[in-house]
Amino acid sequence: MSDLINSASLRLREIIMDALGVLVAEEAIPAVPLPTFNIEIPADKSHGDFAANTAMVCAKALKMPPRKIAELICEKLFLEGTIFERAEVAGPGFLNFFLSRKWFSDVVENVLEEGENYGKTDLGKGKRVLVEFVSANPTGPMHIGNARGGAIGDCLASVLQWAGYHAEREFYVNDAGNQIEKFGKSLELRYLQLCSDKGQELIAKYKDDNEQLCSEIYSQSGEGGAFEMPEDVYLGTDIIEHAKNFYDINGRAMESVSETERRKALVDYALPINIAGLERDLKKYRIVYDNWFRESTVHEKNETKLVVDKLMEAGKAYEQDGAVWFRATEYGLDKDFVLRRSNGLYTYIVPDIAYHYNKLVTRNFDKAINVLGADHHGYVPRLKAALNALGVDETKLDVVLMQMVMLVRNGEVVKLSKRSGKAITLVTLLDEIPIDAARFFFNLREANSQFEFDLDLAIEKSSQNPVYYVQYAHARICSLLRNLSEEGVEIPQSADLDLLDNPREIELIRHLASLPGEIDLAAKSYDPSKITKYSVDLATLFHRFYDACSVKNAETKELMNARILLCVAVRQTLRNALEILNIDRPEKM
Secondary structure, X not given: OOOHHHHHHHHHHHHHHHHHHHHHHOOOOOOXXXXXXXXXXXXXXXXXXXXXXXXXXHHHHHOOOHHHHHHHHHHHOOOOOOOEEEXXXXXXXXXXXXXXXXXXXXXXXHHHHHHHHOOOOOOOOOOEEEEEOOOOOOOOOOEHHHHHHHHHHHHHHHHHHHOOOEEEEEEEEOOXXXXXXXXXHHHHHHHHHHHOHHHHHHHHHOOOOXXXXXXXXXXXXXXXXXXXXXXXXXXXXXXXXXXXXXXXXXXXXXXXXXXXXXXXXXXXXXXHHHHHHHHHHHHHOOOOOOEEEEHHHHHHOOHXXXXXXXXXXXXXXXXXXXXXXEOHHHHOOOOOEEEEOOOOOEOOHHHHHHHHHXXXXXXXXXEEEEEEEHHHOOHHHHHHHHXXXXXXXXXXXXXXXXXXXXXXXXXXXXXXXXOXXXXXEHHHHHHHOOHHHHHHHOOOOOOOOOEEEEHHHHOOOOOOOHHHHHHHHHHHHHHHXXXXXXXXXXXXXXXXXXXXXXXXXXXXXXXXXXXXXXXXXHHHHOOOHHHHHHXXXXXHHHHHHHHHOOXXXXXXXXXXXXXXXXXXXXXXXXXXXXXXXXXXXXXXX
16 A cells, blocks of 8 residues: 655655765765664645755764755755655755655545555554453443543554554453452352342332342442441442342242352353343444453463463472462562462462463464553563563563543543442443544543543534544535535546645645554554544644635636545545544534
8 A cells, every 4th residue: 555655755765865875976975874864744834845854963974064964965866757846955954855746646646546445554564463452350341441441442453454464352351260259259149138038028029120129239238238248349230130130030049059059150140141241332332352262261271370380490480388489570570479379379460471371372473462451550560571481572562551531521520439339331421422422532642641531522513522523524525525416516537636736735635645654653652542633633624625725616627626536535534544443434414
């Protein structure tokens, strides 16, 4: 696929190097090694389309003033037949270059030719990347952090695919370990409460109203209440609902069996329902995973034992007081940490080490990317150290740490409580705001920045709402083309695109050309917010162009046809950017 900005930058570097070669051959400058120079796109377009700092960085090596070097280079530049129209020296020695008008025409033609593939690059060269995100505990509903992680992770995978990687999405199902033990204990306590005299009384009272029953039990679960719960359990109403549904099927039959059998039965009943619910809710959020990897498989295949044994054999772990410790201090960490306790149980990090060994060695992915909450910052160095000790290149694991989200309504922060049965979840959020808004808003900022999600703005149908603003630009183009068609004006097969020389047109075309580069930058930095920003900027530039340059009432038919094709190119580029984000592209609004 074509990236005309990158191609222009590479060609410009060749032109400058050729000029330097001529100067050396003519002995105008000495034949000495020269430092690398930068080619950039100036923010102020009066300074050209590209600028090079060649003279500035070569001044020391050439023992000449930068301005003099720049003037010498400028004299030897050969621009005839290239995409560059002219060059000039500015300030203390910057070289500014101006693109020819034909380059801008080529950009529009390129968008129209590549169509739905415009923007795709070969940066990744088919390398296999596994993006793991959300991976919420299947012990309860997904929270707002999962909503942000879902949007970031899904769009990141899409960006990587557009940048030429083979990207797969994976959900790591924590269906083993302490959280499942806690889940089982929570379910058991609620089930036994329903079997109690007070529970039986409420079941009889709310025979046909499970929601009211669960609400009543929840309201009496505080300290001193009839259904008081300890601190180390899950308190959400979803646990009560599971216990009641299990009771409806089994009655009090499980009351008299052993604790182990009762908890297992409850978990075996409720966990598959929760996992199916996670998959259903994420699909509603337009997230479809390639793989659902269960933690339990790591245990069943003894992969936890395998990695600990490997670390012991390599001398990277040792036994002390009956426990197995990892030599973390050898990898720059403050202290060693336990892998297997003296009671024979593995610590929480061992299944994670085994899981990532599975990703990078067993399944041989070139790169594993995890989208995690910022509270995992201390966990990542431990995981990388263990992988390093297992002979895995730790740079093959990258982690995107995501900051908190604050929900705002009427200018005030919406209070959230993990211990509350009524916290806003992913599902309740999507019941309140459009999916397009959720996905777009959660990608408005870099993952490592804190973010205020304005619930009122997300449903507002105005230019203040960024996703509405972008979608409106797409719909506006569709409406224009539809109206022209009704008047007998069809989209032309070709046009004289060199007629597009209005500053608004040039500015718009220049932005069209930058999409492939933005996709590459987003892929390199793991930052899908670059695509939302690109979309908003493109919508802004289109609206400015449309308000300044009439399409229907252009001065000539030839100019009208050129502007129609420019509008089609903008529509295609907007479609592609929104496709990356998996946002709807309405034709009417």
